[in-house]
């Protein structure tokens with residue numbers, strides 16, 4: 114570009130973020146530079162903090178500023194319900210819907226023959242262990258309504274059959290739909306109408 | 311949200327950037343955390359560098375990693391042509407078009423009675439001074455085709471009349487159009503067909 118090496122590098126790096134292309138990255142950098150004290154400095158500090166402190170919750174796979182995330186630490190959420198989601202974005206979507214009071218288990222993806230993703234890559238063994246250890250009474254499979262999502266749900270149901278009540282989100286999740294794109298009301302409705310597997 | 315104070319703050323701050331809303335900010339944070347070493351750490355460092363080092367070029371108003379920007383430092387660009395733009399985004403748009411070989415003067419906005427922006431707020435006195443001091447032979451007014459942009463162009467033309475050749479971008483700039491939204495070819499065509507004021 115024409116302003117210097119660091120600025121060009123910053124534009125290039127921001128343009129890699131989801132939702133930003135080169136043009137919005139340029140606009141973003143100009144705004145950051147214009148609001149150095151109010152936006153750029155705090156953002157740099159915050160990113161540094163997050164880079165140093167944030168990791169995966171060792172229990173559920175949520176991202177967390179300590180070894181165990183706030184949801185796993187919250188004793189009020191030990192109600193025996195465990196909601197299995199594909200990734201952290203889906204966990205956040207469930208939380209935004211505001212109606213689930215239990216805990217989560219983040220798989221970190223779905224089984225996929227094509228991408229050679231097996232159960233070991235997905236925290237499925239951890240899930241089986243948690244159901245044994247944590248007094249779980251119901252596992253809610255909140256996986257996306259995709260082929261891989263449903264294959265994964267069936268595999269997990271097989272693993273847990275007979276040990277626990279198994280349900281899945283039902284009404285309201287459109288075919289092929291992804292949780293993170295749904296409005297809160299739809300998620301709430303799907304949770305209320307969850308059905309036995 | 312559900313992951314911690316710093317993460318929530320980071321999402322909130324990123325959502326303020328142009329082009330990002332809350333949803334893409336959440337996605338961005340998840341990607342940043344996933345790519346801690348490759349993306350989050352370097353981005354935090356780069357933002358810190360930029361926050362510390364980047365300022366306005368004291369000559370032209372471009373943003374710059376030193377007191378004077380690379381364009382003003384480049385002796386090959388001292389060809390007597392000075393292109394006046396509203397803001398740095400417009401300077402970058404001109405540079406991307408790749409056909410202007412002179413230097414710039416960034417006004418930092420347009421005259422506006424409504425917003426009480428007068429010539430003193432806009433580096434217009436600096437512009438008159440530069441034309442005197444720097445052997446400028448032609449001032450190209452590359453202001454946006456908006457009412458305020460054209461008002462500002464006329465004001466500057468009045469100030470400089472008789473001291474220098476005055477031109478403006480012409481063919482190709484659509485009515486109400488903003489430079490930063492135009493493709494490079496259009497800008498090049500407008501530059502080639504520039505006309506005397």
Ligand SMILES: [Zn+2]
Nearest residue numbers: 170173182185
């Ligand atoms: Zn957790």
Ligand SMILES: [Zn+2]
Nearest residue numbers: 367370379382
């Ligand atoms: Zn400069």
